[in-house]
Amino acid sequence: MVDRELNCEGMSCPMPIVEITKAVRQMDSGQTLEVKATDLAFKTDLEAWSRRTKNSIESFEAGAVQVARIKIS
Amino acid sequence: MSDESKEFLIILTEGKSDNGRKATIAFSMALSALAMGHPATVFLTSDGAVWGYRGSARQVIVPGFSPLAELIQQFIEGDGRILLCSTCHRTCGIGDPDAPPTVEKLDAAGIAGMATILEIAASGCTMTF
Numbered sequence: 001m002v003d004r005e006l007n008c009e010g011m012s013c014p015m016p017i018v019e020i021t022k023a024v025r026q027m028d029s030g031q032t033l034e035v036k037a038t039d040l041a042f043k044t045d046l047e048a049w050s051r052r053t054k055n056s057i058e059s060f061e062a063g064a065v066q067v068a069r070i071k072i073s
Numbered sequence: 074m075s076d077e078s079k080e081f082l083i084i085l086t087e088g089k090s091d092n093g094r095k096a097t098i099a100f101s102m103a104l105s106a107l108a109m110g111h112p113a114t115v116f117l118t119s120d121g122a123v124w125g126y127r128g129s130a131r132q133v134i135v136p137g138f139s140p141l142a143e144l145i146q147q148f149i150e151g152d153g154r155i156l157l158c159s160t161c162h163r164t165c166g167i168g169d170p171d172a173p174p175t176v177e178k179l180d181a182a183g184i185a186g187m188a189t190i191l192e193i194a195a196s197g198c199t200m201t202f
Contacts, residue, residue: 014102
């Protein structure tokens with residue numbers, strides 16, 4: 001179940017991570033955020049961000065539009 | 074200082090001669106540091122001091138990046154700190170160096186001297202653009 005969706009398609013680094021940070025601040029622990037992004041560095045940036053913030057990536061779909069589900073810690 | 078609270082100090086010395094390219098990357102990096110949960114400070118010095126004044130980033134857009142003015146605004150809103158070199162502020166303004174600056178500083182930009190910057194640098198991580 002997704003609690004919130006965030007569309008970062010067309011955004012370049014670092015804006016997807018910045019927008020995710022803003023969204024997560026408005027969410028509660030245990031909720032899931034789904035993010036769509038097209039930035040080429042999105043996967044590696046998201047992984048670094050997750051390690052740093054202790055949030056976890058539940059799933060990641062590669063492709064022209066990448067889709068990640070993030071579980072809020 | 075633990076890694077959790079390590080501050081990132083980004084020193085920006087490049088002005089408009091590269092059409093805002095280094096400034097855009099510097100503020101993108103600073104914004105990323107905030108997103109990663111690190112305190113971040115951008116120190117504007119030398120030619121980079123120009124970015125500490127109102128209107129200087131207007132219409133500065135590097136292909137592929139967000140507009141510089143937007144990056145600076147988001148950095149400020151995210152509690153990022155901008156420090157403007159005190160000597161540059163006094164001497165790089167328009168007119169007589171001994172007269173008050175005639176350009177208007179960003180409200181969010183503080184004035185700092187070298188000791189302040191060295192103190193931040195000694196306790197965190199520094200990047201220079």
